[in-house]
Amino acid sequence: MIPTEPIGSIPRPAELIHGIEAFSAGRISRSDLDVLHHSAIRNTIERFEATGSPIITDGEQGKESFITYPLQGLENLAPDGMPIPFADGHIRHLPRLIGGPFRYRTSADVYLETAQRYAHVPLKQAVISVSALSLLYPQGGLAGYSREDYLSAVVAEQEGEIRRCLQKGAHVVQVDFTEARLSIKLDPTLGLLEGFIDLNNLALERFSAEERKRIGVHTCPGADRVSTHSAEIDYAALLPNLFELNATNFYIQLASERDRPRVLKMIREYAKDEQRIFVGVIDPVDPRIETPEEVRERVLEAAEYIPLERLGTTDDCGFAPFGDDMSRSRDTAFDKIRSRVVGTALAAKALGFE
C-alpha cells in the first residue's frame, strides 16, 4: 500500500466561523463556542473517515490558524508583526513579540486529545515550525529579552509539544515549514533559509532516530484563500537545503507545480535514503476536483523517480490554513481528499501492490 496522509486543515463550518466572531464580540459564551468547536471536530472526523482515509486529522477546527494557534490569548504580542503578502494582494500579519518570557498558551497535543475522543483511525497532528515563530521577534530587538532567549524558549516549547503528541499516540507529527520558500523570496542569498533549517534542526535533534520516524515536515508556497505567497520561488533553491532537516517524512507541494518531473528529479537527487517523500497530488487552491484517475497518473509519475518504499501521497497544502478562510467549501475539500485516497489506491494496484 502507498501511504497517503492529509496536510491538516479543512474549511471550518460557517456556524463555527460566525460563532468565533460572536464570541469575540461577546455575544456568546466560551462554553457555547466550545460546543460549536466540538461539533465541527466531530463532523470533520466523521467525514474524513468516510473518505476512506487511513490517516486523518481534526481539520484544525480548533485552531485560529496553523501558525498562531499556540499564541491565542497571549498578552505579550502586538498584531502588527511581519506581513506576509499573497499573490492576490491580500496580506496576513504575523504577531509581534513585545515582551518576554515566551511560552505557548496552547500546544497542539490539546487538539490531538480532543480529536482522539471521536476518531476511529490513526490521527496525525500538525505543529508550527520554530522558524515560523522566530519571525515574531522584532528586528530591532527587545530590551531585557534577547533573541537567543526567545529562540531557546520556542525550541523548548516545540520539543515539549512534539513529545507530548508522540506520547499521546499521534501517528505522525508534522512540522509546518511553509516559510521555507518565503525565506528565499525575502533573502535570495539563502542566508535566511539556512538559518531556518539550522533552527528547526535544533528542535528536531532533541529526538531520537526512532522518534523522528514519526516526525515529518511540510512545505508549500503557502496557500490562503485562492492565493499563495511564494509560488514563484524555484524549488531548485529550496530542496537541497530542505532535506538537511532531521526528519523522516517530507510532505511536499507538487500537484500545482508547472514542471513536476523537474521537481521530482531534484527530490530524487537531494532526498536522503532514510527519508520518505509524500508528494502533493491534490491542489487545494484549484476549485476543480481532481479525478481519482488524475491522481493515479500523478502517483505513477512520482513513482518513476521515488522508490516505492519511500513514496507517499498528500495534498499540496491544507484546505484552510487560516481559520477564517471561506474560499473553499468542506464538500470540495472532502471530495478532493476522497479522490486522493482512491487515486492512490488505484496507483498502488497498478504498481502491483495488493
Added chain:
Amino acid sequence: MPNEEHELARERLDRLDRRLRTFCRCSDMLLQIESEQDALQSICEILTEGDEFRLAWIGYCEDSAGRTIRPVAKAGSSLDFLERVENSWGNGPPGLAVRTRRPCWINDISTDPAAAGWAAVATDAGYGSCIALPLIAHDRGGRLIDLGGSLNLYIGERGVFDDRTVDHCADLASCLTHAVAALRGHLAEDLTSGVKSLRASEQRKRAEEALQKAQAELASASRLTMMAQIAASIAHEINQPLTAIVTNGNAASKWLAKNPPNLEEVQASLNRMVLEGHRANEVIESVRAMFKQAPREKSRIDTNDLIREVLTFTTPEIQRHRVMVKTELMEKLPPLLADRIQLQQVMRNLIMNALEAMDAVTDRAPVLTLKSTAHDSESVLITVEDSGTGIEPKDMRRIFDSFFTTKPRGMGMGLAICRSIIESHGGSLSASPSHPHGTVFRVILPTGID
C-alpha cells in the same frame, strides 16, 4: 525679471524646497526603520503627506500567470485606483520600469498613448502625470541590487517630470532599495547569530550533562570498586591469621596426641591461636579504617623490634618453606610514628610473598634477607629481599595494582594494600630486581621525629 517669471521661479523654488524636505524625511525614516514593511508603507505615507504626490504605491513582481505587479504598500487619495487598474509587467509604467530597470514617466496621462488603457480611470482619480521607478541600486562593489519591484508616484498636475525631478525620484528609489536590502540582510544575520548562540549553549549544556553523567558513573564505579577492594582486602588479610590459627590448632592436636601429651607445647599453640584471633580482628578493623580513611592510633615504633616481631609470627611459615633468614638491622635507628598493626601487616605480606616466590627454586638455597638502615635524616629504609625467580619486567610496574596477581590462586590485593598503608604513613613502597636472583622490596618510612 518680469513679475510672472519671478512668480514662476519662486513657485519652482518652493516646490523644490518642499520636495527636498519630503525626501529628507524619507531618508531619515529609512535610516531608523526596523522592518521592511514599515519602510515601504512609511515612505508612501511621507510622500503623500505633502501636496506634491497624490498617490504613492510600491509593488513587487509576481511570477504568476498574469505576471502582475502586486501592491505591497500604498498611501494617498483614490486608492481604489489600484483595484481598478491591472498592473502587470506588460502594462503601464510600472511594468516598463521593472523590465527596463529605468524610470518610466508620463507627463500627461490624459493624452499619452502609453496610458490609453487606464487614462480615464486615472484622470477620474485626479492624476495628471505619473512616474514609476525601479527598485534598483548598486552596492559598493558595483553589483546590482534588484528587488523586482517599483515605486510609483502620481501627481495631480501635468508636465511635472523634467530631468531633474526624475533624477530626484530615482535617487529616492535607490535609497529605498538599499534600506530594504539591508533590512533583509539583517534579518538573516540576526537569526543566524541567534541560532549560533543557541547551538553553542546547547552544546555546552550537553557537554556538562555528559560530564556529570560520567562523574556519577565514575563515582558509582569507584564505590563498587572500593567495595570489591574492601572485601578482597579483608579476605586476603584475614587469610593469614586464619591459616595461623589452623596451623596452631593442628599443632596443639599433635602435641595432645603424644604419649604423654606435651601440655606446654599445647598451651603455646593455644596461646598463638588466641593471638592470631585477636590479630584477625585487628586486621579487619585496620582494613575497614583504611578505606574509611579514619585516623588510627599511632605509636612510637622501633623499626628493628617490628621486624623481629613479624619474623616471630611468621617462623612457622618460614620453617615450612625451609628458607634461611638473614637480617642486617642497623642499630639506634630513629623511631617511627606509625600504626603498629598496619606495619606488621605490610611486613608480614612482604615476607609471605618472598617465601612463596622461592618455592619454585630448586638449584640454590632459598634466602630471605631483611635489612634496616637510615634512608636519610628523616626516614628509615627497610628492605625485604628474596632469592626467588624474580618478577617479569612486564609485570613489575603492575604488581602494586589492585587485583593484579601472578599467582594461580592469588587475589592480587596484598601489595596494593601494603602500598596503601605505607603511603598513608607518608612513606613509599617499591620493588626492583635483586642480583643475582629474586626481588627486593623497599619500604621507606618517615621517622616520628619532628
